[in-house]
Structures are given as structure tokens and as C-alpha cells.
Amino acid sequence: MIVLFFATITIVPIFWVFSTSIKPMSEIRTWPPYWIPKHPQFISYVRIFTTRPFLQYTANSVIVASVSTAICVLLGLFTGYSLSRKKFKGKTAIALLILATRLFPPIALISPWYGLASKFNLINTHLVLIIAYIYMNLPFVVWIMLGFFDRIPREIDDAGKIDGCNKLSLLRYILIPLAGPGIATASIFTFLLSWNEYLLAAVLTVSPSAKTIPVGVMEFISDEFIVWNQLCSASIMASIPAVVFVLLFQQYIVKGLTAGAVKG
Amino acid sequence: MTFRSKISGFIDTYFEVFSISLTLAVLFSVVFIPAVYVIYSSFFKKILSYGQTEEFFIGLSNYFRLFSDPYFWKFLSQNLIYTMGSLVVSFFLAFACALALNKITSFKGFFRGIIILPWVFPPVVAALLWRWLFNDSYGLINALLRPVTSPVLWLGNVKIAMFSVIITDAWTRIPFMMIFLLAGLQTIPNDLYEAAEMDGANIFTCFRYITLPLLKSTIVLLLLITSIFIFRTYVIIGGLTKGGPAQATETLTTYIFRLTMEYWDIGYGSALSTFVLIFILALGFLYLRIFYKGEGF
Known part of the structure; x- marks a missing residue:
């Protein structure tokens, strides 16, 4: 019963947005509103691409999210491995320091970021967003990978070394396949969080050539007259990766949520 | 020793040092340098004129201004209400x-x-979705409440707006907290419950x-980390x-954004x-202390 209640309060708002996205404007302004549109139409989905630069926004989001995910996961993988295997003084302190950076409030850092980015002429580029999202996700990825490598017995490393592996081939042929689920979790998280991020994208981009989808969705609000069906179509578009990931990789998302406890 | 094995030996020796330093360097330059810069800037008055920034050192004046700013206290208490709510x-x-x-x-x-x-949805979408649900003239919530009350200005009424914001924010937080608590619940062995049932x-x-x-420790950790996340949220509001x-x-x-x-x-x-920054890091420090103990390093 309780579970059904929660499923309902999740699904109804999402359904309502979808329903609005396929309504003509006249049906949006009916009172009381219909649950299911009388004349469903998909024209709003076309309009956001023809009257607004959503194609460009989508391309930007794809580029920024995938490049930052690739770099972040690779670097996080190496660092997680190193922190797990190498014994040295202050290791715990370094691991906690990396985790602590995730707790810094991004809102308090927007003005120096804007200042630094304009100093290096990086405002309104893909690069600056990629850097920002690497920062946002790297601590989390390091912690996930550290957790996974700690669970792989060291004897496997030793066996590999006896067979003549150096560290890179050890990682490449033995450890990465074993840490596969960890890598999947880290990649899904990094991609989703980069795709969904709004604040930094809003501060660091100014024109359609670098703006991402969340910024594009928010732009509807500053219109004099909010076109709700197009706004809802854009929202549905923006949420597609999230829904796909939940459908396909729910296990990994659940694992990641509990593994790191470091999401903003 | 061949050149190839020399390289491989070099990589083997310095691999860990190199990757850990690279990560630290990245985080250092995007977090610590800006953090120091923000503290440094807080002692200056900056005036933008003709595209040039002029700076004047004014010591602690910004802080005196801050603590005597009525908006600051009002927004701080609203921030706490929002977070706790x-x-x-x-x-x-x-x-x-x-x-x-x-x-x-x-x-x-x-x-x-x-x-x-709701957790995987972009927060922007969550905010706008509820903005549409709360819409006073065509929103779903007012439509559902039609038999009970006349349309309510969920976001336009000074007394109700904070409530609506809290509901929206809570909607996005439930999944994370739920999964976290569920993981905690699953670590409790079933025999405990069975034994207790035997005892009536x-x-x-x-x-x-x-x-x-x-x-208990799961809950404390969860409440701390989530209050940090809520306190610093911009996009929902x-x-x-x-x-x-x-x-x-x-x-x-x-207020910072403005x-x-x-x-x-x-x-x-x-x-x-x-x-x-200091407020959040103090909470964060508390979190890390408990986290550190709990992990049993």
C-alpha cells in the first residue's frame, strides 16, 4: 500500500508533464484540465528544434557529458587503484581530503570560477564545463573505485606480477574486468550528473554554442508568455537519459547511491 | 636493460604517485584555489568600469555590512527553514x-x-515540473483540490510559497534517502526479529x-549529508x-547568485x-568525522 502511494506520487507528476507536452495550447488553457489530451499532437517536440536551438543544446550536452565522463572515470580508476594498493603514510588523509572537496558548496565558488574562466578566455566553451564536471564527479569516482579495488584480493595482483604483468597490463587485463561493475556505476553516475547539472552551466555559458539542455529548458521561464507544452516537451527530452539508465541499469544506480553517499 | 623494459619499470615505480598527484592537482586547482580567491576577494570592494575591474582593499567592511544587513538574517533563517523543512x-x-x-x-x-x-531527473526539470503542477490557473494540484477549495496561489502567496518549495525539494530527496535507509535495513539480520517475535x-x-x-549511525550520517545538500541547493528555488x-x-x-x-x-x-563556505564546511567536517569513525580506518 505504502509503496503504491510512493509510486503514485512519483508517476503522476511525470505523467502530467508528458500529457501536457502532447496537448495543443487550447487544451492547456481548459479548466478543469483533462488527464489525457483530446487531440494529442507531437508538434511541440518538433517546435523546440525548429524555433529554439535545442539541437545545438543536445549536441553540447552529449559532448560535455561524455568527454567529462571518459576523463573522470579513467583518472578516478587509476587514483582509486593507487590508493587501494600503495601503502604510504597519510593515505587515509588523502582519501578523506578527496572526499571533502565534494562537500564544497558550488554556489559559493561561482564568482571565482567565472572570474578565472574569463581570465583564461574559457567562458562559453565546452572545455570549461568539462573541467567543472570533472571536479564535480572525480571525488565520487575515486571513492567508488577505491571501494571496489579494496574488495579484490591482493593475491590476484601478485599472481599477475609473477606472470610478468607490469602495472598497466595488470590493470588492463585483470583488474579492470574484475572491477567492471564499479566502472559501470561510476560512468553512469558521472554521465547523469553532468547531463543534469544546471548552476555551473548557467554561469559559465552565454550563447547557444555552449549552453546545455538544462539551461535551455530554464530559458522558457524568462519568456513573457510561458509555452507550457514546449517546456514540457523539452523537459521530457532532457529526462530521456535518466529514464533509460533507470530502466537498464537500476542495480548500478542503487549501488552507487549507497557506495559513495556523496551526491549533490 | 632494453628501452622498453626501462619505460615499463618507470611506469611501475611512479604509477601511483603520478595518478594520485594528478587527481590532487585537478581538485586543488578547481576547489582550493577558487576557495582561497573567494576569501581574498571578500576583503575588497570591486568596481566594474569600462570593462576594467578596480579593486580597493577595505578590510573587514564587507563582513560588517553583511552582519548588519537585515536581508542576510532574513535569508539565513529562510535557508534554515527550507533545509529543515x-x-x-x-x-x-x-x-x-x-x-x-x-x-x-x-x-x-x-x-x-x-x-x-525523481533523483535521476534533472533538478531543473523537477523544479519546472512542480512549477507547472502548482500553477494557480491551470495546474493539476488546484484541479484536484477543486471540490475542497478555490484555487490557491501556491507560488504567489507569501505565506504558502516556502511550503511549496519545500514539497518540491523533498520530492527530489526521497529516493536518495530511501535507498540509503533501505541499504541500512538490509544489513540488520533477520534472526533478530525472529528472536524478538518469540519473546512476544x-x-x-x-x-x-x-x-x-x-x-542510528546510518541515520545521523544521512541527515548530515542531506542537510548539506539541501542547504546549498540553488536550482530548485x-x-x-x-x-x-x-x-x-x-x-x-x-542571494549569492543575485x-x-x-x-x-x-x-x-x-x-x-x-x-x-565556512558554514557548510563545518557541517562537512562533522560528517567526515563520523564517516571516518564508522568506516573504521
Whole structure:
């Protein structure tokens, strides 16, 4: 019963947005509103691409999210491995320091970021967003990978070394396949969080050539007259990766949520 | 020794040092340098003229101005109300949901999948989605309440707007808290409950004397980390009300955004940013201490 209640309060708002996205404007302004549109139409989905630069926004989001995910996961993988295997003084302190950076409030850092980015002429580029999202996700990825490598017995490393592996081939042929689920979790998280991020994208981009989808969705609000069906179509578009990931990789998302406890 | 094996030996020796330093360097340059810079800027007055920034060192003046600014105190208390409100609402709902989900056996994955959706949705979409639900003339919530009340200005009424913002925020927090609590619940061995039932305990005594004490550290950790996340959130309020009506939902985060990105009052905005930075890091320090103990390093 309780579970059904929660499923309902999740699904109804999402359904309502979808329903609005396929309504003509006249049906949006009916009172009381219909649950299911009388004349469903998909024209709003076309309009956001023809009257607004959503194609460009989508391309930007794809580029920024995938490049930052690739770099972040690779670097996080190496660092997680190193922190797990190498014994040295202050290791715990370094691991906690990396985790602590995730707790810094991004809102308090927007003005120096804007200042630094304009100093290096990086405002309104893909690069600056990629850097920002690497920062946002790297601590989390390091912690996930550290957790996974700690669970792989060291004897496997030793066996590999006896067979003549150096560290890179050890990682490449033995450890990465074993840490596969960890890598999947880290990649899904990094991609989703980069795709969904709004604040930094809003501060660091100014024109359609670098703006991402969340910024594009928010732009509807500053219109004099909010076109709700197009706004809802854009929202549905923006949420597609999230829904796909939940459908396909729910296990990994659940694992990641509990593994790191470091999401903003 | 061949060249090839020399390279491989070199990589083997310095691999760890290199990757850890690279990560630290990245985080250092995007977090610590800006943090120091924000503290530094808070001692200056910055004036933007003809594209040039002029700086004047003014010592602690920005901080005196901050602590005598009535808006600062108003927005700080609103920020705390927002944080506590959303924390309490989402925690109790998430706990109920986790307990229920822990009990059911069929369709568990299906329901869990649906319930985590609000967490994976872009926060911008969550904010705008609720803005549309709360819409006073065509929104779904007013339509559903039609038999009970005349249309309510959910986001336009000074007294109700904060409530609406809290509901929206809590909606996005429930999945994370629910999964976290569910993971905690699953670590409690079933024999404990069976033994208690033999001794005649009912559901409520089981909950009170087994579930709660065993989950205590999980709950403390969860409440701390989530309050940090809620306190520093910008996008939910930014998308719903932008601080309005009549600044009834304005918090320190929206105030920072306004000061630095709209008024370009960088010095004063930096003083406020420094305050938020220190406040959050103090909470974060507490979190790491408990986390560190709990992990048993």
C-alpha cells in the first residue's frame, strides 16, 4: 500500500508533464484540465528544434557529458587503484581530503570560477564545463573505485606480477574486468550528473554554442508568455537519459547511491 | 636493460604517485584555489568600469555590512527553514517507504525503479515540473483540490510559497534517502526479529528496540549529508520562484547568485560566499568525522 502511494506520487507528476507536452495550447488553457489530451499532437517536440536551438543544446550536452565522463572515470580508476594498493603514510588523509572537496558548496565558488574562466578566455566553451564536471564527479569516482579495488584480493595482483604483468597490463587485463561493475556505476553516475547539472552551466555559458539542455529548458521561464507544452516537451527530452539508465541499469544506480553517499 | 623494459619499470615505480598527484592537482586547482580567491576577494570592494575591474582593499567592511544587513538574517533563517523543512518531510516519507519496500517480496525492483526516478531527473526539470503542477490557473494540484477549495496561489502567496518549495525539494530527496535507509535495513539480520517475535514483541517494539538503535549511525550520517545538500541547493528555488514572492523564498544561495551574477557586487558577494563556505564546511567536517569513525580506518 505504502509503496503504491510512493509510486503514485512519483508517476503522476511525470505523467502530467508528458500529457501536457502532447496537448495543443487550447487544451492547456481548459479548466478543469483533462488527464489525457483530446487531440494529442507531437508538434511541440518538433517546435523546440525548429524555433529554439535545442539541437545545438543536445549536441553540447552529449559532448560535455561524455568527454567529462571518459576523463573522470579513467583518472578516478587509476587514483582509486593507487590508493587501494600503495601503502604510504597519510593515505587515509588523502582519501578523506578527496572526499571533502565534494562537500564544497558550488554556489559559493561561482564568482571565482567565472572570474578565472574569463581570465583564461574559457567562458562559453565546452572545455570549461568539462573541467567543472570533472571536479564535480572525480571525488565520487575515486571513492567508488577505491571501494571496489579494496574488495579484490591482493593475491590476484601478485599472481599477475609473477606472470610478468607490469602495472598497466595488470590493470588492463585483470583488474579492470574484475572491477567492471564499479566502472559501470561510476560512468553512469558521472554521465547523469553532468547531463543534469544546471548552476555551473548557467554561469559559465552565454550563447547557444555552449549552453546545455538544462539551461535551455530554464530559458522558457524568462519568456513573457510561458509555452507550457514546449517546456514540457523539452523537459521530457532532457529526462530521456535518466529514464533509460533507470530502466537498464537500476542495480548500478542503487549501488552507487549507497557506495559513495556523496551526491549533490 | 632494453628501452622498453626501462619505460615499463618507470611506469611501475611512479604509477601511483603520478595518478594520485594528478587527481590532487585537478581538485586543488578547481576547489582550493577558487576557495582561497573567494576569501581574498571578500576583503575588497570591486568596481566594474569600462570593462576594467578596480579593486580597493577595505578590510573587514564587507563582513560588517553583511552582519548588519537585515536581508542576510532574513535569508539565513529562510535557508534554515527550507533545509529543515525539506529534511524532515523527506526523511519521514523516505523512512516509511524504505520500511515498506523492505517488506514486499514481489515487484521490488520494479517499484524501486519507479521511486528512484525523481533523483535521476534533472533538478531543473523537477523544479519546472512542480512549477507547472502548482500553477494557480491551470495546474493539476488546484484541479484536484477543486471540490475542497478555490484555487490557491501556491507560488504567489507569501505565506504558502516556502511550503511549496519545500514539497518540491523533498520530492527530489526521497529516493536518495530511501535507498540509503533501505541499504541500512538490509544489513540488520533477520534472526533478530525472529528472536524478538518469540519473546512476544510486536512490530512497534521491534522497530523501537531493534531497527532504530541499529540504524542510528546510518541515520545521523544521512541527515548530515542531506542537510548539506539541501542547504546549498540553488536550482530548485531558482526554477520555482527565483526567491519571490516578495523575497519569501529567497535563501543565501539565491542571494549569492543575485549579488554576484546580477548586481556584480563581487566583494560583498564573496563575503557572503565565504560565510556559506565556512558554514557548510563545518557541517562537512562533522560528517567526515563520523564517516571516518564508522568506516573504521
